[in-house]
Amino acid sequence: MALVEEIFKKEFFNIQNIKKVQNKGLVSVCYKEEVISKLVTSITEKEDLAAKIETKAPGKRHPSLIVCDIPNSTTEKELQQAIVDCLVLPNPLEIRFKLRGKEQDTSHWVMEAPRKVIKKIKITCKIALNWTRHRMRKFSHLILARKEYEEESAKEWLNTITKERTEKEGIAEQRRQEEIEQRKQVYEERKRKDEMEFELQKIRLGAKEGKPEHEATPYRPTSLQPTIGKVLENLLTPRLNYHLERLNKISDNQYGFRKGCSAKLEIHHLIQKINEGKKKNPHFLVLSIDSKGAFDNIRQS
Numbered sequence: 214m215a216l217v218e219e220i221f222k223k224e225f226f227n228i229q230n231i232k233k234v235q236n237k238g239l240v241s242v243c244y245k246e247e248v249i250s251k252l253v254t255s256i257t258e259k260e261d262l263a264a265k266i267e268t269k270a271p272g273k274r275h276p277s278l279i280v281c282d283i284p285n286s287t288t289e290k291e292l293q294q295a296i297v298d299c300l301v302l303p304n305p306l307e308i309r310f311k312l313r314g315k316e317q318d319t320s321h322w323v324m325e326a327p328r329k330v331i332k333k334i335k336i337t338c339k340i341a342l343n344w345t346r347h348r349m350r351k352f353s354h355l356i357l358a359r360k361e362y363e364e365e366s367a368k369e370w371l372n373t374i375t376k377e378r379t380e381k382e383g384i385a386e387q388r389r390q391e392e393i394e395q396r397k398q399v400y401e402e403r404k405r406k407d408e409m410e411f412e413l414q415k416i417r418l419g420a421k422e423g424k425p426e427h428e429a430t431p432y433r434p435t436s437l438q439p440t441i442g443k444v445l446e447n448l449l450t451p452r453l454n455y456h457l458e459r460l461n462k463i464s465d466n467q468y469g470f471r472k473g474c475s476a477k478l479e480i481h482h483l484i485q486k487i488n489e490g491k492k493k494n495p496h497f498l499v500l501s502i503d504s505k506g507a508f509d510n511i512r513q514s
Contacts (some may be wrong), residue, residue: 277309277352278326278334282319287342292322299340302334323352407441 233239241252253268255380283292293305302504312321339346417435424431438446454472457463463471468479483499 275325275327278306278324278330279312279350280322280324280340280354281348281350282314282316283322283342283347285318285320292342295340295342296324299337300330302330306330333342 249270256266256268273500280292280296282393287307296302297305306324306326309323312323334349334351338350339348343489417437418432419435420426420431421433468474468476487497487499
């Protein structure tokens with residue numbers, strides 16, 4: 214291993230971040246393909262190195278998927294089956310590690326997921342598990358790759374990232390509140406407009422036949438209600454009439470605007486009263502009164 218480190222530093226001085234791994238291995242980070250090719254060629258050309266050293270490129274690393282707040286009582290088999298059924302996967306995902314969840318006795322499960330699975334998460338962001346829906350999202354790894362990062366530098370970097378994320382969340386929350394306020398204003402404006410349309414009615418003046426058109430008295434206002442007003446009238450009128458009839462608040466002598474009463478019935482009752490009066494007295498007086506402009510002059514309160 215010391216020999217390999219010496220070769221790295223001597224012949225490949227631009228290779229950095231050489232680290233020791235298990236099974237007496239070394240890992241080096243290279244940013245150019247030509248550097249990797251030169252390193253592999255130098256080792257294979259020397260017989261003594263080729264006999265002792267094996268070069269191996271790292272495997273392809275897939276993104277990670279995190280499932281949040283899974284109860285600790287949930288088994289791996291149950292979670293895998295729920296993910297397979299939700300995302301319609303041919304095989305279960307490989308579990309990488311677990312993190313402590315936000316809720317008590319829960320954990321976040323982090324799994325290796327190909328990019329096709331990550332795309333499905335954007336459509337189906339929650340899975341159902343034991344009558345509870347759990348959120349899924351892409352998990353981002355935070356790696357401090359450079360050896361020169363000290364503890365204080367790492368803390369400062371993390372604080373900067375946290376601050377930026379907090380600012381972004383604050384801006385997003387502010388935009389969300391502004392959008393809510395805007396929707397409220399639109400709703401209130403629409404509500405006010407509907408109320409005005411309901412309260413305001415179109416008035417049409419029509420003159421009675423045979424009356425002089427140059428005078429104001431023969432004209433009668435006709436109110437044109439909006440559709441919602443007509444619907445409300447048809448809903449309230451039967452209930453109001455039923456209430457008044459049940460409590461006997463309407464006089465028996467009223468024939469107008471009552472169900473089952475008409476002008477013919479009124480004339481029939483009048484003739485009946487006249488006949489009954491003639492039986493008692495040969496003279497019977499009928500007085501008919503027509504109030505001019507009664508509806509316009511009647512007290513409404």
